Amino acid sequence: MVEKEKNVPNLGLDQQQLRAEVIDAIARTMDLYGVNHSFGELYGVMYFEDRPMTLEEMKDSMNMSKSNMSYAVRSLVQSRMITKLDDKRDRRDQYQAETDYFKTFQNFFGSRLQREIDVMTSSLEQVIPQLSAIILAQDTTAETRESCLRDLHKLQHAQQYYVWLQHFVDQLQAGAYFQMEPEADDHV
Numbered sequence: 001m002v003e004k005e006k007n008v009p010n011l012g013l014d015q016q017q018l019r020a021e022v023i024d025a026i027a028r029t030m031d032l033y034g035v036n037h038s039f040g041e042l043y044g045v046m047y048f049e050d051r052p053m054t055l056e057e058m059k060d061s062m063n064m065s066k067s068n069m070s071y072a073v074r075s076l077v078q079s080r081m082i083t084k085l086d087d088k089r090d091r092r093d094q095y096q097a098e099t100d101y102f103k104t105f106q107n108f109f110g111s112r113l114q115r116e117i118d119v120m121t122s123s124l125e126q127v128i129p130q131l132s133a134i135i136l137a138q139d140t141t142a143e144t145r146e147s148c149l150r151d152l153h154k155l156q157h158a159q160q161y162y163v164w165l166q167h168f169v170d171q172l173q174a175g176a177y178f179q180m181e182p183e184a185d186d187h188v
Helices: 015-032 037-048 055-062 066-078 101-136 142-173
Strands: 082-089 092-097
Touching (some): 015 037, 037 092, 055 066, 055 092, 066 082, 101 142
Antiparallel strands (some): 082 092
């Protein structure tokens, strides 16, 4: 007769069911941040793998078409949630999930926020000088000048925000927010 492990309750669940529960939660939370639900599931599956996976293995595990799998992998690699390894297995690319949640947060949000900063900063750098030119033009009506000044003030405020956000992203990428032990000065 085999003795059951002590202190482990028999709940009628197995490890695969428990993993499936967490994988579904990962997919649902990633969906909150605009990531396709099935991409989140793929990340969850890879998160629990203790080895790199090929596209073929992922496709079989997820029952996804090859094109959808390629798109999912490309998206997760771009978000740096998974990494394409230099080593190949049977001439096939291998991928592995980042399992450090601090690192996934850093990678995922850092890349998304940097994209926002780049898009908005580029737009602001183009629009603000043109708006200023309208304000300074002699033939601009008082009403138009006043409206453009309001817009200019809003956009200058947005520029301040994006300078701040760039600093935040730089600090995030440097790992500044991941100190597990609070500094002595942080105790209030």
